[in-house]
Amino acid sequence: MGVAELVREFEWLSETGAPRVAAWVDRHPALAGCVNLADVVEAVRTDPDPVLQALLREVGAGCLLAARVVLQTMLPKMIVMSRSDRGAFVMDYVAQLWLRILAYPLDRRPRRIAANLALDTLKAVQAERRPGVVLLEPHRFAELPGMVAPDPPRETRGLLRTALDRGLVDPHTHAVLTSVYAEGCSDKEAAGRYGVSPVTIQRRCQRGVRILSAHAVELADAL
Structure with a gap:
């Protein structure tokens, strides 16, 4: 997935996101007046911290759509940051941003949220380039006991989809x-x-x- 695909995905999500936005508005005064996801994105630009606080509260409650909105608001910044970095691509930044959104410590850092996310993402991308990374060969995936048989594309898709649905992987x-x-x-x-x-x-x-190895029993029971 690239930037164009992310934009198209968000447009698709926006077509069905109004009910979720209405629920957010009921819980968060900072989102008053928002009807759809585009309104929420615009609200972030107008008054960043209160709106991002509301979205991150929803993320903390397990709402990945709220996380996706935060990512969308930060996407232009990720593009700018990646253009000045010859050692990484924009999707490196997007992937690290997603992880930072899901784990953002809102209670400890309730201010300058967008700046904090951008800086944390930059640090994470830079950390990935440090020496000592152990690379994984693709055949190692088949070593997860009791989960994947040799050459199992259908079973593998089901396993990975389950991991995504349960929020184990982004x-x-x-x-x-x-x-x-x-x-x-x-x-x-x-x-x-x-x-x-x-x-x-x-x-x-x-x-x-x-991550899959750490949740092997849970995933095996779910398949």
């Missing part, structure tokens, strides 16, 4: 894992598809498999 990690382990893309092919480097693909796979 949408970008899910997409990368699906490309590599269900569709058989090479690191280079997946890198071209998502606009990142092959090393970044391997890092995503490593992180994703580590």
Whole structure:
């Protein structure tokens, strides 16, 4: 997925997001007057901290759509940051931003939220380039006991979809894992598809498999 796909995805989400926005408005005065997701994005631009606080409260309650709205509001900043970074692509920034949104410590850092997210994302992208990263070979995915049989594209898709639905992996990690382990893309092919480097693909796979391994029993029971 690239920036264009993210924009199209958000447009699609906006077509069905009005009921969720109405529920947010009932709970958060900062969102008063918002009818659809585009209104929420505009509200962030007008009065960032109160609106982002409201959205992040919803994220903390498990609402991934709220996280997606925060990401959308930050997308222009991610594009600008990536253009000045020769060692990373825009989707590297987007993926790290998504993780920062999901884990943002709102109670400790309720002010300058957008700036904090941008800085945390930059630090995370830079940290990925530090030496000592252990790269994961694709065949390691089949080592998860009791979860994946040899050459199981259908089962693998189901496993990864379950992990996504349960919030164990973010949408970008899910997409990368699906490309590599269900569709058989090479690191280079997946890198071209998502606009990142092959090393970044391997890092995503490593992180994703580590998460799946930690939740192996839960996922096996759900399949």
